[in-house]
Amino acid sequence: MGHTTNTAQLQDELVDACKWGEEDRARELISRFGAEPQARALLEEMLQEEDARARQAAAFGLGELGGAVSVRRLEQQLALEEAQGDYDGESVVEEIIRALGRIEDTGARAVLVRKLERLAATEPELSDVNVVTQSLWKRRHPDLLSTVRGRLAQLDPKAHGSLPGLLVLLEKTPDELRAWVRSPLVSVEDKTRVITVLEADLPDELASTLPSFVSTATTLLEAAVSQQGEAAYYCDRLFVLLLRFKERVLPALPEETRAELRTLARSLVPAVSPNCSFGAAVLLQYIGQPEDAAVIEANRPEDSIGADAFDAIARALRSRQGQT
Amino acid sequence: MPKGGLETLLSPLRHAPAGGPALESIATAQVVADGTLVVTGVAAGTSAASLCGELATCAMMGGLSTRYGKPHTRQNPPHNEAIEEELARREAAGHTDLRKNKPQQNASKIEVYDRMPIKGVGFRRPDVSSIRPDGIRHNTNYVSNSRDLQRELDAFDSMVRADKEAIHELFQLDGTLVRRYVPPGVSFP
Numbered sequence: 001m002g003h004t005t006n007t008a009q010l011q012d013e014l015v016d017a018c019k020w021g022e023e024d025r026a027r028e029l030i031s032r033f034g035a036e037p038q039a040r041a042l043l044e045e046m047l048q049e050e051d052a053r054a055r056q057a058a059a060f061g062l063g064e065l066g067g068a069v070s071v072r073r074l075e076q077q078l079a080l081e082e083a084q085g086d087y088d089g090e091s092v093v094e095e096i097i098r099a100l101g102r103i104e105d106t107g108a109r110a111v112l113v114r115k116l117e118r119l120a121a122t123e124p125e126l127s128d129v130n131v132v133t134q135s136l137w138k139r140r141h142p143d144l145l146s147t148v149r150g151r152l153a154q155l156d157p158k159a160h161g162s163l164p165g166l167l168v169l170l171e172k173t174p175d176e177l178r179a180w181v182r183s184p185l186v187s188v189e190d191k192t193r194v195i196t197v198l199e200a201d202l203p204d205e206l207a208s209t210l211p212s213f214v215s216t217a218t219t220l221l222e223a224a225v226s227q228q229g230e231a232a233y234y235c236d237r238l239f240v241l242l243l244r245f246k247e248r249v250l251p252a253l254p255e256e257t258r259a260e261l262r263t264l265a266r267s268l269v270p271a272v273s274p275n276c277s278f279g280a281a282v283l284l285q286y287i288g289q290p291e292d293a294a295v296i297e298a299n300r301p302e303d304s305i306g307a308d309a310f311d312a313i314a315r316a317l318r319s320r321q322g323q324t
Numbered sequence: 325m326p327k328g329g330l331e332t333l334l335s336p337l338r339h340a341p342a343g344g345p346a347l348e349s350i351a352t353a354q355v356v357a358d359g360t361l362v363v364t365g366v367a368a369g370t371s372a373a374s375l376c377g378e379l380a381t382c383a384m385m386g387g388l389s390t391r392y393g394k395p396h397t398r399q400n401p402p403h404n405e406a407i408e409e410e411l412a413r414r415e416a417a418g419h420t421d422l423r424k425n426k427p428q429q430n431a432s433k434i435e436v437y438d439r440m441p442i443k444g445v446g447f448r449r450p451d452v453s454s455i456r457p458d459g460i461r462h463n464t465n466y467v468s469n470s471r472d473l474q475r476e477l478d479a480f481d482s483m484v485r486a487d488k489e490a491i492h493e494l495f496q497l498d499g500t501l502v503r504r505y506v507p508p509g510v511s512f513p
Contacts, residue, residue, distance in 0.1 A: 020475060021427075021445045052425065087411060087424035094426050127421055127433040134435075161433065196434050228489075233432070243439055244446075274488035274507055275430075282439040303505060305484045309440055 011046055011054070018057040030061045040065060047077055052088035055081075056095040063099025071107040074099060078115070094131055101135030101200070109139040113147050120151040129161040134200035137166055145170050165193030174205050178212040184219075188230040191216060195237045202245050210249065211257040213238055217264055225271050232273035235264070239279030243286075250286055262287050269299045278306060285313045293317040402497050403451075403468040410452045410464060419454035419462070428486055429453065431461040436486040448483050450492075460510055461490035466497055477503065 010032060017026040033039035043065070046058035059077065062070040078096050081089040097115065100108040116132050136144060148167045152160060168190070172180060181191055195213065198206065217224070217238050223231035242249055242261075253261065265287065268280035277299065284292050293314040300310045411422050421433060428448050430436045437446045450463035463483055467476045480494045484505045491512060494503040506512040 019425075019449070020479070021447050021449060022443070023446075024444050056425070087408070087422070090423075091425045098427075125421065125433070127423070127426075127429055130433055130435075199435070199437075237434075240437060240439070244437060278485070278488050279439060301488075302508070303484070303488075305481050305505065306488065309485060312440075 015054050015057045030064050055092045059095040059099045063102045066103045068105045071105050075111045097131050097135050101138040112136050120154045126161045133162045133166050137197050138201050162193045162196045165197040168194050177209050181212040188234050192234045214261050228273045232276040236276040239283050266295050269295050285316050288317050290321040406466050407451045414454045418457045421455045423453040425449050430487050438482040438486045448479050464493045
Protein backbone atom coordinates (compact mmCIF):
# COMPACT_ATOMS: atom_id res chain seq x y z
CA MET A 1 0.00 0.00 0.00
CA GLY A 2 2.81 2.34 0.97
CA HIS A 3 4.54 1.54 -2.26
CA THR A 4 1.38 2.24 -4.25
CA THR A 5 0.86 5.60 -2.55
CA ASN A 6 4.47 6.54 -3.13
CA THR A 7 4.20 5.57 -6.76
CA ALA A 8 1.02 7.55 -7.27
CA GLN A 9 2.62 10.57 -5.62
CA LEU A 10 5.63 10.31 -7.90
CA GLN A 11 3.37 10.12 -10.93
CA ASP A 12 1.37 13.13 -9.74
CA GLU A 13 4.55 15.07 -9.11
CA LEU A 14 5.81 14.25 -12.57
CA VAL A 15 2.59 15.54 -14.10
CA ASP A 16 2.91 18.69 -12.00
CA ALA A 17 6.54 19.25 -13.00
CA CYS A 18 5.76 18.81 -16.69
CA LYS A 19 2.70 21.04 -16.44
CA TRP A 20 4.83 23.88 -15.10
CA GLY A 21 7.68 23.29 -17.55
CA GLU A 22 10.05 22.25 -14.74
CA GLU A 23 12.01 19.79 -16.83
CA ASP A 24 14.97 19.47 -14.46
CA ARG A 25 12.59 18.50 -11.67
CA ALA A 26 10.78 16.11 -14.01
CA ARG A 27 14.08 14.39 -14.83
CA GLU A 28 14.92 14.05 -11.17
CA LEU A 29 11.50 12.53 -10.50
CA ILE A 30 11.91 10.01 -13.29
CA SER A 31 15.18 8.91 -11.75
CA ARG A 32 13.15 8.07 -8.64
CA PHE A 33 10.74 5.89 -10.61
CA GLY A 34 13.19 3.06 -10.13
CA ALA A 35 15.27 1.01 -12.50
CA GLU A 36 14.03 -0.56 -15.69
CA PRO A 37 11.59 -2.16 -16.23
CA GLN A 38 9.75 -0.64 -13.29
CA ALA A 39 10.14 2.97 -14.42
CA ARG A 40 9.03 2.12 -17.95
CA ALA A 41 6.00 0.22 -16.65
CA LEU A 42 4.94 3.19 -14.52
CA LEU A 43 5.28 5.59 -17.42
CA GLU A 44 3.40 3.29 -19.77
CA GLU A 45 0.67 3.06 -17.17
CA MET A 46 0.42 6.86 -17.30
CA LEU A 47 0.01 6.72 -21.07
CA GLN A 48 -3.32 4.99 -20.47
CA GLU A 49 -4.62 7.89 -18.36
CA GLU A 50 -7.60 9.87 -19.52
CA ASP A 51 -5.87 13.06 -18.39
CA ALA A 52 -3.84 14.44 -21.29
CA ARG A 53 -1.34 16.06 -18.92
CA ALA A 54 -0.52 12.62 -17.51
CA ARG A 55 0.02 11.30 -21.04
CA GLN A 56 2.21 14.31 -21.85
CA ALA A 57 4.29 13.60 -18.75
CA ALA A 58 4.56 9.93 -19.67
CA ALA A 59 5.78 10.84 -23.16
CA PHE A 60 8.37 13.15 -21.64
CA GLY A 61 9.48 10.35 -19.31
CA LEU A 62 9.81 7.78 -22.06
CA GLY A 63 11.85 10.29 -24.01
CA GLU A 64 14.20 10.53 -21.07
CA LEU A 65 14.48 6.75 -20.70
CA GLY A 66 15.18 6.52 -24.42
CA GLY A 67 16.02 3.38 -26.36
CA ALA A 68 14.24 1.40 -29.04
CA VAL A 69 11.55 0.24 -26.61
CA SER A 70 10.54 3.83 -25.88
CA VAL A 71 10.53 4.65 -29.58
CA ARG A 72 8.17 1.78 -30.37
CA ARG A 73 5.81 2.65 -27.53
CA LEU A 74 5.82 6.33 -28.43
CA GLU A 75 5.05 5.58 -32.08
CA GLN A 76 2.18 3.41 -30.98
CA GLN A 77 0.89 6.19 -28.75
CA LEU A 78 1.39 8.71 -31.54
CA ALA A 79 -1.06 6.77 -33.70
CA LEU A 80 -3.57 6.60 -30.85
CA GLU A 81 -3.35 10.31 -30.14
CA GLU A 82 -3.61 11.26 -33.80
CA ALA A 83 -6.69 9.08 -34.13
CA GLN A 84 -8.26 10.75 -31.12
CA GLY A 85 -8.61 13.95 -33.13
CA ASP A 86 -9.04 16.40 -30.28
CA TYR A 87 -7.08 19.17 -28.58
CA ASP A 88 -5.86 16.84 -25.86
CA GLY A 89 -4.60 14.34 -28.40
CA GLU A 90 -2.83 17.13 -30.29
CA SER A 91 -1.07 18.25 -27.12
CA VAL A 92 0.22 14.73 -26.48
CA VAL A 93 1.28 14.35 -30.12
CA GLU A 94 3.45 17.43 -29.76
CA GLU A 95 5.03 16.10 -26.58
CA ILE A 96 5.77 12.78 -28.29
CA ILE A 97 7.45 14.58 -31.20
CA ARG A 98 9.60 16.51 -28.73
CA ALA A 99 10.43 13.31 -26.83
CA LEU A 100 11.47 11.54 -30.03
CA GLY A 101 13.81 14.41 -30.75
CA ARG A 102 15.69 13.55 -27.56
CA ILE A 103 16.03 9.81 -28.19
CA GLU A 104 19.28 8.79 -29.83
CA ASP A 105 18.03 5.47 -31.17
CA THR A 106 17.88 5.58 -34.98
CA GLY A 107 14.28 4.43 -34.84
CA ALA A 108 13.31 7.84 -33.43
CA ARG A 109 14.42 9.53 -36.63
CA ALA A 110 12.41 7.06 -38.70
CA VAL A 111 9.26 7.80 -36.70
CA LEU A 112 9.80 11.53 -37.15
CA VAL A 113 10.29 11.07 -40.89
CA ARG A 114 7.05 9.13 -41.10
CA LYS A 115 5.31 11.90 -39.15
CA LEU A 116 6.66 14.51 -41.56
CA GLU A 117 5.45 12.42 -44.48
CA ARG A 118 1.98 12.20 -42.99
CA LEU A 119 1.95 15.97 -42.47
CA ALA A 120 3.08 16.62 -46.02
CA ALA A 121 0.27 14.46 -47.35
CA THR A 122 -2.28 16.80 -45.78
CA GLU A 123 -2.61 20.54 -45.27
CA PRO A 124 -0.60 20.73 -42.07
CA GLU A 125 -0.61 23.37 -39.39
CA LEU A 126 2.59 25.36 -39.67
CA SER A 127 3.21 24.84 -35.96
CA ASP A 128 3.18 21.04 -36.46
CA VAL A 129 5.71 21.28 -39.28
CA ASN A 130 7.93 23.49 -37.15
CA VAL A 131 7.88 21.13 -34.16
CA VAL A 132 8.77 18.12 -36.32
CA THR A 133 11.48 20.15 -38.04
CA GLN A 134 13.17 20.98 -34.74
CA SER A 135 13.05 17.35 -33.58
CA LEU A 136 14.45 16.16 -36.90
CA TRP A 137 17.32 18.61 -36.52
CA LYS A 138 18.11 17.09 -33.14
CA ARG A 139 18.20 13.68 -34.84
CA ARG A 140 20.01 14.99 -37.92
CA HIS A 141 21.66 12.65 -40.38
CA PRO A 142 22.66 12.95 -44.06
CA ASP A 143 19.95 10.42 -44.87
CA LEU A 144 17.40 13.11 -44.09
CA LEU A 145 18.38 15.20 -47.11
CA SER A 146 16.27 13.40 -49.67
CA THR A 147 13.29 13.23 -47.31
CA VAL A 148 13.37 16.93 -46.56
CA ARG A 149 13.81 17.87 -50.22
CA GLY A 150 10.94 15.61 -51.18
CA ARG A 151 8.57 16.96 -48.55
CA LEU A 152 9.41 20.56 -49.43
CA ALA A 153 8.51 19.79 -53.04
CA GLN A 154 5.27 18.22 -51.87
CA LEU A 155 4.18 20.91 -49.41
CA ASP A 156 2.55 24.19 -50.32
CA PRO A 157 5.26 26.85 -49.75
CA LYS A 158 2.94 28.50 -47.22
CA ALA A 159 3.25 25.37 -45.10
CA HIS A 160 7.03 25.12 -45.27
CA GLY A 161 7.59 26.78 -41.92
CA SER A 162 11.17 26.30 -40.78
CA LEU A 163 11.69 23.16 -42.89
CA PRO A 164 13.76 25.03 -45.53
CA GLY A 165 16.06 26.06 -42.68
CA LEU A 166 16.63 22.40 -41.86
CA LEU A 167 17.50 21.72 -45.50
CA VAL A 168 20.08 24.50 -45.50
CA LEU A 169 21.68 23.12 -42.35
CA LEU A 170 21.78 19.61 -43.73
CA GLU A 171 23.23 20.69 -47.07
CA LYS A 172 25.89 23.15 -46.08
CA THR A 173 29.25 22.85 -44.41
CA PRO A 174 30.00 25.48 -41.75
CA ASP A 175 32.06 27.46 -44.30
CA GLU A 176 29.25 27.34 -46.82
CA LEU A 177 26.78 28.39 -44.15
CA ARG A 178 28.89 31.43 -43.26
CA ALA A 179 28.91 32.57 -46.89
CA TRP A 180 25.19 31.85 -47.25
CA VAL A 181 24.24 33.89 -44.20
CA ARG A 182 26.30 36.85 -45.36
CA SER A 183 24.92 36.76 -48.89
CA PRO A 184 22.57 39.66 -49.70
CA LEU A 185 20.96 37.40 -52.31
CA VAL A 186 19.46 35.17 -49.63
CA SER A 187 16.23 36.44 -48.10
CA VAL A 188 16.16 37.53 -44.46
CA GLU A 189 13.20 35.20 -43.96
CA ASP A 190 15.26 32.19 -45.03
CA LYS A 191 18.08 33.19 -42.71
CA THR A 192 15.61 33.51 -39.84
CA ARG A 193 14.34 30.01 -40.59
CA VAL A 194 17.84 28.64 -40.09
CA ILE A 195 18.13 30.43 -36.75
CA THR A 196 14.83 28.99 -35.52
CA VAL A 197 16.04 25.48 -36.32
CA LEU A 198 19.32 26.09 -34.52
CA GLU A 199 17.38 27.16 -31.44
CA ALA A 200 16.59 23.47 -30.93
CA ASP A 201 20.24 22.52 -30.94
CA LEU A 202 23.42 24.45 -31.66
CA PRO A 203 26.30 22.07 -32.25
CA ASP A 204 29.81 23.35 -31.59
CA GLU A 205 30.83 23.26 -35.24
CA LEU A 206 27.99 25.64 -36.09
CA ALA A 207 28.53 27.90 -33.08
CA SER A 208 31.58 29.06 -35.00
CA THR A 209 29.27 30.48 -37.69
CA LEU A 210 27.57 32.88 -35.26
CA PRO A 211 29.80 35.85 -36.15
CA SER A 212 28.32 35.71 -39.67
CA PHE A 213 24.80 35.82 -38.23
CA VAL A 214 25.77 38.79 -36.08
CA SER A 215 27.29 40.63 -39.06
CA THR A 216 24.11 40.09 -41.02
CA ALA A 217 22.10 41.54 -38.16
CA THR A 218 24.28 44.65 -38.29
CA THR A 219 23.40 45.12 -41.95
CA LEU A 220 19.71 44.98 -41.00
CA LEU A 221 20.01 47.44 -38.13
CA GLU A 222 18.26 50.44 -39.64
CA ALA A 223 15.12 48.50 -40.57
CA ALA A 224 15.21 46.47 -37.37
CA VAL A 225 15.15 49.58 -35.17
CA SER A 226 12.41 51.41 -36.97
CA GLN A 227 9.81 48.80 -37.90
CA GLN A 228 8.28 45.49 -36.91
CA GLY A 229 9.24 43.43 -39.91
CA GLU A 230 11.54 40.67 -41.06
CA ALA A 231 14.69 42.53 -40.03
CA ALA A 232 13.49 42.99 -36.44
CA TYR A 233 12.31 39.38 -36.31
CA TYR A 234 15.70 38.15 -37.53
CA CYS A 235 17.43 40.09 -34.76
CA ASP A 236 14.87 38.91 -32.20
CA ARG A 237 15.45 35.25 -33.06
CA LEU A 238 19.21 35.73 -33.15
CA PHE A 239 19.04 37.12 -29.61
CA VAL A 240 16.85 34.16 -28.59
CA LEU A 241 19.44 31.76 -30.01
CA LEU A 242 22.33 33.48 -28.27
CA LEU A 243 20.47 33.60 -24.95
CA ARG A 244 19.43 29.95 -25.12
CA PHE A 245 23.05 28.87 -25.32
CA LYS A 246 24.58 31.85 -23.55
CA GLU A 247 26.83 29.95 -21.15
CA ARG A 248 28.58 28.14 -23.97
CA VAL A 249 28.33 30.62 -26.80
CA LEU A 250 28.84 34.13 -25.47
CA PRO A 251 32.24 33.59 -23.82
CA ALA A 252 33.47 31.81 -26.96
CA LEU A 253 32.64 34.64 -29.37
CA PRO A 254 35.67 36.40 -30.87
CA GLU A 255 36.35 39.74 -29.21
CA GLU A 256 35.41 41.74 -32.31
CA THR A 257 32.11 39.88 -32.59
CA ARG A 258 31.33 40.56 -28.93
CA ALA A 259 31.99 44.24 -29.53
CA GLU A 260 29.81 44.20 -32.65
CA LEU A 261 27.07 42.39 -30.75
CA ARG A 262 27.20 44.90 -27.94
CA THR A 263 26.85 47.79 -30.40
CA LEU A 264 24.00 45.97 -32.09
CA ALA A 265 22.20 45.33 -28.80
CA ARG A 266 22.65 48.92 -27.61
CA SER A 267 21.22 50.14 -30.92
CA LEU A 268 18.24 47.79 -30.74
CA VAL A 269 17.13 48.46 -27.17
CA PRO A 270 15.03 51.37 -28.55
CA ALA A 271 13.61 49.16 -31.34
CA VAL A 272 9.93 49.48 -32.19
CA SER A 273 9.52 45.71 -31.91
CA PRO A 274 8.94 44.89 -28.21
CA ASN A 275 10.52 41.44 -28.58
CA CYS A 276 13.57 42.76 -30.39
CA SER A 277 14.00 45.52 -27.81
CA PHE A 278 13.60 43.13 -24.89
CA GLY A 279 16.02 40.57 -26.34
CA ALA A 280 18.61 43.29 -26.93
CA ALA A 281 18.28 44.50 -23.33
CA VAL A 282 18.63 41.00 -21.86
CA LEU A 283 21.64 40.31 -24.05
CA LEU A 284 23.31 43.49 -22.80
CA GLN A 285 23.07 42.05 -19.29
CA TYR A 286 25.65 39.47 -20.41
CA ILE A 287 27.82 41.37 -22.84
CA GLY A 288 27.30 44.98 -21.78
CA GLN A 289 29.30 47.46 -19.73
CA PRO A 290 28.18 49.62 -16.79
CA GLU A 291 27.61 52.61 -19.09
CA ASP A 292 24.99 50.59 -21.00
CA ALA A 293 22.69 50.90 -17.99
CA ALA A 294 21.79 54.40 -19.21
CA VAL A 295 20.55 53.00 -22.53
CA ILE A 296 18.44 50.45 -20.69
CA GLU A 297 16.94 53.05 -18.36
CA ALA A 298 16.21 55.48 -21.20
CA ASN A 299 14.13 52.86 -22.96
CA ARG A 300 12.35 51.33 -19.98
CA PRO A 301 9.03 49.83 -21.18
CA GLU A 302 5.76 51.06 -19.71
CA ASP A 303 4.46 47.64 -18.70
CA SER A 304 5.44 46.49 -15.22
CA ILE A 305 6.98 43.17 -16.29
CA GLY A 306 9.18 44.79 -18.89
CA ALA A 307 10.02 47.68 -16.55
CA ASP A 308 11.04 45.30 -13.75
CA ALA A 309 13.24 43.37 -16.15
CA PHE A 310 14.93 46.52 -17.48
CA ASP A 311 15.50 47.75 -13.91
CA ALA A 312 17.12 44.43 -12.99
CA ILE A 313 19.34 44.57 -16.08
CA ALA A 314 20.39 48.16 -15.34
CA ARG A 315 21.25 47.20 -11.75
CA ALA A 316 23.25 44.19 -12.92
CA LEU A 317 25.21 46.36 -15.36
CA ARG A 318 25.90 49.06 -12.78
CA SER A 319 27.04 46.46 -10.26
CA ARG A 320 29.92 45.71 -12.62
CA GLN A 321 31.31 49.16 -12.08
CA GLY A 322 34.91 48.79 -11.01
CA GLN A 323 35.03 45.12 -11.89
CA THR A 324 37.61 44.01 -14.36
CA MET B 325 -28.76 23.98 -35.81
CA PRO B 326 -29.95 24.05 -32.21
CA LYS B 327 -33.41 25.07 -31.12
CA GLY B 328 -33.54 28.83 -31.11
CA GLY B 329 -30.94 29.12 -33.83
CA LEU B 330 -27.36 30.28 -33.83
CA GLU B 331 -27.87 32.84 -31.10
CA THR B 332 -28.37 30.12 -28.52
CA LEU B 333 -24.87 28.99 -29.29
CA LEU B 334 -23.31 32.38 -29.24
CA SER B 335 -25.33 34.25 -26.67
CA PRO B 336 -24.35 32.75 -23.31
CA LEU B 337 -21.74 35.41 -22.80
CA ARG B 338 -21.53 36.58 -19.23
CA HIS B 339 -20.57 40.04 -20.47
CA ALA B 340 -21.66 41.39 -23.81
CA PRO B 341 -18.79 41.68 -26.27
CA ALA B 342 -17.37 45.14 -26.06
CA GLY B 343 -17.12 45.42 -29.81
CA GLY B 344 -20.80 44.74 -30.38
CA PRO B 345 -20.85 44.07 -34.08
CA ALA B 346 -18.72 40.96 -33.88
CA LEU B 347 -21.64 38.57 -33.80
CA GLU B 348 -23.52 40.49 -36.45
CA SER B 349 -20.66 40.09 -38.82
CA ILE B 350 -20.93 36.32 -38.91
CA ALA B 351 -22.37 35.64 -42.30
CA THR B 352 -23.24 31.97 -42.12
CA ALA B 353 -23.12 29.25 -39.54
CA GLN B 354 -24.10 25.65 -39.44
CA VAL B 355 -23.84 22.79 -37.04
CA VAL B 356 -22.84 19.65 -38.83
CA ALA B 357 -23.75 16.13 -37.78
CA ASP B 358 -20.97 15.66 -35.24
CA GLY B 359 -21.87 18.82 -33.36
CA THR B 360 -19.16 20.93 -34.93
CA LEU B 361 -19.98 24.61 -35.13
CA VAL B 362 -18.93 25.90 -38.51
CA VAL B 363 -18.84 29.67 -38.85
CA THR B 364 -17.87 31.47 -42.01
CA GLY B 365 -17.61 35.09 -42.94
CA VAL B 366 -16.46 36.42 -39.57
CA ALA B 367 -15.21 39.92 -40.19
CA ALA B 368 -11.49 40.12 -39.69
CA GLY B 369 -9.77 42.62 -37.46
CA THR B 370 -11.39 44.62 -34.74
CA SER B 371 -14.81 43.01 -34.68
CA ALA B 372 -13.64 39.51 -33.99
CA ALA B 373 -10.86 40.82 -31.84
CA SER B 374 -13.39 42.69 -29.77
CA LEU B 375 -15.25 39.49 -29.15
CA CYS B 376 -12.16 37.66 -28.09
CA GLY B 377 -11.40 40.30 -25.53
CA GLU B 378 -14.46 39.33 -23.58
CA LEU B 379 -14.34 35.63 -24.22
CA ALA B 380 -12.21 34.54 -21.36
CA THR B 381 -14.42 36.20 -18.79
CA CYS B 382 -17.26 34.09 -20.12
CA ALA B 383 -15.38 30.88 -20.33
CA MET B 384 -17.38 29.08 -17.67
CA MET B 385 -20.63 29.44 -19.53
CA GLY B 386 -21.99 26.40 -21.28
CA GLY B 387 -23.72 25.95 -24.59
CA LEU B 388 -20.92 25.62 -27.08
CA SER B 389 -19.53 22.38 -28.36
CA THR B 390 -15.93 22.39 -29.43
CA ARG B 391 -14.99 21.34 -32.89
CA TYR B 392 -13.70 18.17 -31.33
CA GLY B 393 -16.42 17.34 -28.82
CA LYS B 394 -16.40 16.84 -25.10
CA PRO B 395 -13.44 17.47 -22.80
CA HIS B 396 -11.23 14.51 -22.16
CA THR B 397 -9.84 14.91 -18.69
CA ARG B 398 -11.27 13.84 -15.40
CA GLN B 399 -8.89 16.01 -13.41
CA ASN B 400 -10.30 19.39 -12.50
CA PRO B 401 -13.26 19.34 -14.92
CA PRO B 402 -14.16 23.03 -14.42
CA HIS B 403 -10.66 24.06 -15.47
CA ASN B 404 -10.79 21.83 -18.50
CA GLU B 405 -14.25 22.99 -19.48
CA ALA B 406 -13.15 26.62 -19.23
CA ILE B 407 -10.33 25.84 -21.64
CA GLU B 408 -12.46 23.88 -24.09
CA GLU B 409 -15.21 26.46 -24.15
CA GLU B 410 -12.77 29.30 -24.64
CA LEU B 411 -11.26 27.41 -27.56
CA ALA B 412 -14.70 26.94 -29.07
CA ARG B 413 -15.48 30.62 -28.72
CA ARG B 414 -12.22 31.64 -30.31
CA GLU B 415 -12.78 29.29 -33.18
CA ALA B 416 -16.20 30.83 -33.71
CA ALA B 417 -14.58 34.27 -33.63
CA GLY B 418 -12.26 33.34 -36.47
CA HIS B 419 -9.10 32.66 -34.50
CA THR B 420 -6.64 30.19 -35.99
CA ASP B 421 -3.87 27.93 -34.67
CA LEU B 422 -5.93 26.94 -31.63
CA ARG B 423 -3.70 25.29 -29.07
CA LYS B 424 -4.40 23.70 -25.71
CA ASN B 425 -1.66 23.03 -23.16
CA LYS B 426 1.11 23.13 -25.74
CA PRO B 427 4.46 24.91 -25.48
CA GLN B 428 4.12 28.64 -26.03
CA GLN B 429 4.51 29.84 -29.61
CA ASN B 430 4.54 33.26 -31.22
CA ALA B 431 2.40 34.55 -34.07
CA SER B 432 4.83 32.95 -36.53
CA LYS B 433 4.08 29.57 -34.90
CA ILE B 434 7.59 29.20 -33.53
CA GLU B 435 8.31 28.25 -29.94
CA VAL B 436 9.30 31.08 -27.67
CA TYR B 437 11.33 30.99 -24.48
CA ASP B 438 11.51 33.13 -21.39
CA ARG B 439 14.48 35.43 -21.94
CA MET B 440 14.96 35.77 -18.18
CA PRO B 441 13.94 32.32 -16.91
CA ILE B 442 13.41 31.79 -13.22
CA LYS B 443 14.42 28.50 -11.60
CA GLY B 444 15.39 27.08 -14.97
CA VAL B 445 11.87 27.10 -16.41
CA GLY B 446 12.52 28.12 -19.99
CA PHE B 447 9.10 27.76 -21.55
CA ARG B 448 5.43 27.61 -20.59
CA ARG B 449 2.31 25.89 -21.79
CA PRO B 450 -0.61 28.31 -22.04
CA ASP B 451 -3.98 26.69 -21.31
CA VAL B 452 -5.40 28.36 -24.40
CA SER B 453 -3.56 29.92 -27.29
CA SER B 454 -4.69 31.14 -30.67
CA ILE B 455 -4.01 33.74 -33.32
CA ARG B 456 -6.59 36.49 -33.72
CA PRO B 457 -7.85 37.39 -37.17
CA ASP B 458 -5.54 40.41 -37.09
CA GLY B 459 -2.52 38.13 -36.62
CA ILE B 460 -1.91 38.76 -32.90
CA ARG B 461 -1.13 35.74 -30.71
CA HIS B 462 -3.48 35.51 -27.73
CA ASN B 463 -2.56 33.35 -24.72
CA THR B 464 -4.79 32.69 -21.72
CA ASN B 465 -4.23 30.80 -18.50
CA TYR B 466 -6.70 29.94 -15.76
CA VAL B 467 -5.88 29.63 -12.08
CA SER B 468 -6.79 26.01 -11.61
CA ASN B 469 -6.08 25.97 -7.89
CA SER B 470 -5.88 29.02 -5.65
CA ARG B 471 -2.88 27.48 -3.89
CA ASP B 472 -1.04 27.79 -7.21
CA LEU B 473 -1.72 31.51 -7.63
CA GLN B 474 1.91 32.55 -7.18
CA ARG B 475 3.06 29.92 -9.68
CA GLU B 476 0.39 31.16 -12.09
CA LEU B 477 1.61 34.72 -11.67
CA ASP B 478 5.19 33.60 -12.27
CA ALA B 479 4.06 31.74 -15.37
CA PHE B 480 2.20 34.81 -16.59
CA ASP B 481 5.29 37.01 -16.22
CA SER B 482 7.37 34.37 -17.92
CA MET B 483 5.01 34.17 -20.89
CA VAL B 484 5.12 37.94 -21.30
CA ARG B 485 8.93 37.94 -21.21
CA ALA B 486 8.90 35.20 -23.84
CA ASP B 487 6.65 37.09 -26.22
CA LYS B 488 6.00 40.78 -25.69
CA GLU B 489 4.10 40.99 -28.96
CA ALA B 490 1.28 38.71 -27.81
CA ILE B 491 -1.74 39.30 -25.60
CA HIS B 492 -1.53 37.40 -22.33
CA GLU B 493 -4.26 36.92 -19.76
CA LEU B 494 -4.69 35.17 -16.45
CA PHE B 495 -8.19 34.47 -15.17
CA GLN B 496 -9.70 32.81 -12.18
CA LEU B 497 -12.22 30.13 -13.01
CA ASP B 498 -15.11 32.38 -11.97
CA GLY B 499 -14.15 34.73 -14.77
CA THR B 500 -12.29 37.27 -12.63
CA LEU B 501 -9.40 38.81 -14.49
CA VAL B 502 -6.16 38.52 -12.54
CA ARG B 503 -3.67 39.91 -15.06
CA ARG B 504 -3.69 41.09 -18.64
CA TYR B 505 -0.85 42.25 -20.87
CA VAL B 506 -1.58 43.95 -24.18
CA PRO B 507 1.40 44.84 -26.40
CA PRO B 508 1.90 48.49 -27.30
CA GLY B 509 -0.02 49.46 -30.41
CA VAL B 510 -2.40 46.48 -30.24
CA SER B 511 -6.10 47.19 -29.96
CA PHE B 512 -7.92 45.43 -27.19
CA PRO B 513 -10.51 44.14 -26.75
